[in-house]
Amino acid sequence: MEHPLLVSSSPHLHCGMSTRHIMRDVIIALVPALIASVWLFGPRALAVELVCVAAAMAAEYLSRIVMKRPHTVGDLSCIVTGLLLAFNLPSTIPLWQAAFGAVVAIVVAKQMFGGLGQNFVNPALVGRIVLIGSFPAEMGNWETPLAWLGGVDATTTATPLAQLKENGDALFDPLEMLLGIRGGCLGETCIIALVIGGIYLMARHIIRPLIPITYIATVFVLTWILGENPVAHVLSGGLMIGAIFMATDYATCPINRGGKFVYAIGCGLLTVLIRVYGSLPEGVSFAIVIMNILTPLIEKVVRPRVFGSGKAVAK
Amino acid sequence: MGISSLFRQSGGVHAPHRKHTAECETIVMPAPKTIVLPMVQHLGAPCLPLVKVGDTVEVGQMVADSAAPVCAPIHSGVSGTVTAMKDILLPGGRTCQALVIESDGEGRVHESVRPPEVNTFSDFIAAVRKCGLVGLGGAGFPMHIKLNPPDRNSIDTIIINAAECEPYITTDYRECMENSWDIISGVQTVMEFLDVKRVIIAVENNKPAAINELSRIAKRVSTHERRVSVKSLPARYPQGAEKVLIQACTGRQVPVGKLPGDVGCIVMNVTSVSVLSRYLKTGMPLVQRRLTVDGSAIGKPVNLRVVIGTPVQDVLDFVGVDKPIRKLLMGGPMMGIALMDTTWPISKQNNALLALAQEDAVRPDATTCIRCGRCVDACPMHLLPTSITKAYKAGDAEELKRLNLMKCMECGSCSFSCPAYRPILQTIRMAKSLVRSSK
Numbered sequence: 001m002e003h004p005l006l007v008s009s010s011p012h013l014h015c016g017m018s019t020r021h022i023m024r025d026v027i028i029a030l031v032p033a034l035i036a037s038v039w040l041f042g043p044r045a046l047a048v049e050l051v052c053v054a055a056a057m058a059a060e061y062l063s064r065i066v067m068k069r070p071h072t073v074g075d076l077s078c079i080v081t082g083l084l085l086a087f088n089l090p091s092t093i094p095l096w097q098a099a100f101g102a103v104v105a106i107v108v109a110k111q112m113f114g115g116l117g118q119n120f121v122n123p124a125l126v127g128r129i130v131l132i133g134s135f136p137a138e139m140g141n142w143e144t145p146l147a148w149l150g151g152v153d154a155t156t157t158a159t160p161l162a163q164l165k166e167n168g169d170a171l172f173d174p175l176e177m178l179l180g181i182r183g184g185c186l187g188e189t190c191i192i193a194l195v196i197g198g199i200y201l202m203a204r205h206i207i208r209p210l211i212p213i214t215y216i217a218t219v220f221v222l223t224w225i226l227g228e229n230p231v232a233h234v235l236s237g238g239l240m241i242g243a244i245f246m247a248t249d250y251a252t253c254p255i256n257r258g259g260k261f262v263y264a265i266g267c268g269l270l271t272v273l274i275r276v277y278g279s280l281p282e283g284v285s286f287a288i289v290i291m292n293i294l295t296p297l298i299e300k301v302v303r304p305r306v307f308g309s310g311k312a313v314a315k
Numbered sequence: 316m317g318i319s320s321l322f323r324q325s326g327g328v329h330a331p332h333r334k335h336t337a338e339c340e341t342i343v344m345p346a347p348k349t350i351v352l353p354m355v356q357h358l359g360a361p362c363l364p365l366v367k368v369g370d371t372v373e374v375g376q377m378v379a380d381s382a383a384p385v386c387a388p389i390h391s392g393v394s395g396t397v398t399a400m401k402d403i404l405l406p407g408g409r410t411c412q413a414l415v416i417e418s419d420g421e422g423r424v425h426e427s428v429r430p431p432e433v434n435t436f437s438d439f440i441a442a443v444r445k446c447g448l449v450g451l452g453g454a455g456f457p458m459h460i461k462l463n464p465p466d467r468n469s470i471d472t473i474i475i476n477a478a479e480c481e482p483y484i485t486t487d488y489r490e491c492m493e494n495s496w497d498i499i500s501g502v503q504t505v506m507e508f509l510d511v512k513r514v515i516i517a518v519e520n521n522k523p524a525a526i527n528e529l530s531r532i533a534k535r536v537s538t539h540e541r542r543v544s545v546k547s548l549p550a551r552y553p554q555g556a557e558k559v560l561i562q563a564c565t566g567r568q569v570p571v572g573k574l575p576g577d578v579g580c581i582v583m584n585v586t587s588v589s590v591l592s593r594y595l596k597t598g599m600p601l602v603q604r605r606l607t608v609d610g611s612a613i614g615k616p617v618n619l620r621v622v623i624g625t626p627v628q629d630v631l632d633f634v635g636v637d638k639p640i641r642k643l644l645m646g647g648p649m650m651g652i653a654l655m656d657t658t659w660p661i662s663k664q665n666n667a668l669l670a671l672a673q674e675d676a677v678r679p680d681a682t683t684c685i686r687c688g689r690c691v692d693a694c695p696m697h698l699l700p701t702s703i704t705k706a707y708k709a710g711d712a713e714e715l716k717r718l719n720l721m722k723c724m725e726c727g728s729c730s731f732s733c734p735a736y737r738p739i740l741q742t743i744r745m746a747k748s749l750v751r752s753s754k
Contacts, residue, residue: 006653006677007654008642008653008678009730009738009741010648010651010652010653010727010730010740011648011649011727011730012644012648012653012676013649014678014731014733014736015734017689017732017734018734018735019685019734019735021734022685072682072683075682116683116685117685117735118683255686255701256688256699299702303699305697306719307326307558307568308571308722309570309719
């Protein structure tokens with residue numbers, strides 16, 4: 001035989017799905033929200049998104065060179081991080097601040113811990129939290145949606161959550177909330193676009209409904225019990241984008257289903273506690289980051305039952 | 316369904332079926348000039364040769380056996396002369412003795428080949444042993460051990476495994492289509508001797524013709540006391556794995572560290588049942604078997620009836636190869652073993668020979684684990700491949716044991732579904748040897 005035979009361990013077949021495919025699907029799922037952000041906040045939103053993605057890609061590329069590791073820009077995960085960070089910023093943020101956030105997300109939260117899959121907190125959320133801490137004024141400057149089309153007097157507005165916090169019950173129009181016509185980060189407001197993306201991810205088996213549904217249901221039930229307006233809480237702030245795109249981040253959520261369930265309940269609980277009792281109007285980012293940190297612990301405690309055993313695998 | 320389904324790990328993967336040979340009627344491949352019979356063609360102790368170099372042998376003659384309890388004798392599939400006794404390299408890397416028999420082309424049948432007299436259960440078990448029958452689905456467990464469990468009275472169900480969940484392979488399907496009556500008569504015999512009231516023939520639902528054919532006959536032989544039914548199962552790899560199959564058919568889970576017999580079940584491969592019934596009628600032991608020959612290097616995939624011991628090269632020459640072979644698999648693409656060369660003979664439990672061309676042979680380089688959890692979801696035993704990998708890298712044998720590493724049946728669903736192309740099963744195999752050596 002002219003070619004030597006390859007010998008390798010079974011299986012000799014692969015499903016064909018790669019990391020790059022997964023990230024590409026996540027990017028596709030973010031496109032509806034991207035379109036909505038440009039519709040709501042104008043070209044300025046697109047500029048923030050482009051700056052975040054470019055900065056994230058550059059940071060990924062350069063940090064791999066510095067670390068003398070193989071390049072990973074091709075797995076597209078840095079684009080996902082850049083986009084998600086942009087979606088969590090107000091459209092008015094100075095572009096250099098947006099770029100700074102993206103660099104922090106990629107370099108500090110991701111690459112310093114070994115890159116994709118090794119980070120213990122969601123990089124985009126770390127970027128956002130660092131920006132909130134560093135530039136609180138710019139991070140709380142909410143542009144009125146559709147103001148860029150003209151015809152609106154006020155150019156800045158308060159978010160529904162801030163209104164909820166101040167006035168108890170906000171002026172609340174469910175249809176406008178679904179379309180995203182309210183103050184907020186540029187990618188978090190349009191619920192319809194986010195849900196379309198989520199359904200796409202579930203249909204493509206990139207994520208399972210367990211975390212988003214448990215997270216949202218927990219927030220709904222708890223706010224209802226606490227006498228808040230549960231519908232307003234579910235539709236406002238970053239809950240949808242957090243539950244669908246951030247809490248489901250592979251690297252930072254528990255790997256088995258029981259763990260995912262506990263984790264999602266924890267996210268919901270912390271979100272409500274911060275929103276209702278905390279001094280901040282919004283708690284999704286902090287809730288998810290805290291649960292990210294608890295993930296290894298959850299994985300230790302909640303383990304799947306091995307086939308043919310009544311007890312958990314190990315303690 | 317319900318809350319618990321959120322936590323339950325379903326396990327398994329949707330492997331492509333690629334049953335190109337499903338409608339390929341079995342072609343008889345003429346006996347080769349030389350056959351090679353390794354002394355290990357089953358799980359258990361190796362056989363010892365009963366013949367010497369220079370001896371004349373005939374078709375159906377027992378040429379190797381052992382006094383060890385877990386073992387199945389080996390018969391010659393050709394008439395001719397024993398020309399050599401040599402050590403050959405097993406695909407796993409160990410060596411074993413093998414008999415080389417040169418065929419005289421006459422195909423004379425040995426005088427011992429006549430229908431066995433079977434009246435009692437012990438006659439039956441002796442006959443099964445004499446037939447040399449092993450599990451033909453791939454595991455090669457000696458059938459006379461399987462059919463003689465320690466607590467025979469506790470067995471209430473026999474499951475006939477015709478799931479054939481491995482991609483490409485259609486040997487069991489062809490058995491269902493070509494020899495359905497042999498299957499059913501074998502089922503009846505086993506039912507009677509083991510005094511079992513329920514037989515379930517399990518077929519994946521991607522083989523409707525086999526389900527129809529077997530249901531039709533099963534209905535005719537099924538009585539109130541002895542019920543034979545056909546169960547259609549979702550086509551989801553590894554549906555045919557013994558423990559997965561038992562749960563799918565009976566709802567029973569074989570407990571950790573226990574055997575199918577502990578939940579009252581015996582699982583038999585469908586072709587094994589059929590071979591057994593033919594042996595009881597004709598007395599011809601297991602000397603031939605059906606083999607699916609397929610893969611991207613093969614132009615015209617076929618199902619062949621080959622003499623056991625036929626070297627792989629002879630099979631490839633007979634079938635014809637279109638493209639250069641880069642990887643040669645004994646068995647299916649999920650659990651099959653990659654061969655080092657083409658001199659290895661077809662043995663009893665080999666159900667397929669897959670010749671893969673370059674494009675199918677190479678797995679892309681592994682990238683970093685992204686913790687997507689696909690391996691965890693895919694594991695039919697509900698293990699945690701990610702934690703196993705970590706514990707192996709840390710050299711922690713205790714943690715590996717706690718993770719129930721040894722429960723892994725090596726179905727390969729984890730590696731199959733890994734988007735980072737990580738060789739997870741290979742790591743698990745190395746972890747297993749770490750645990751074994753740490754004892």
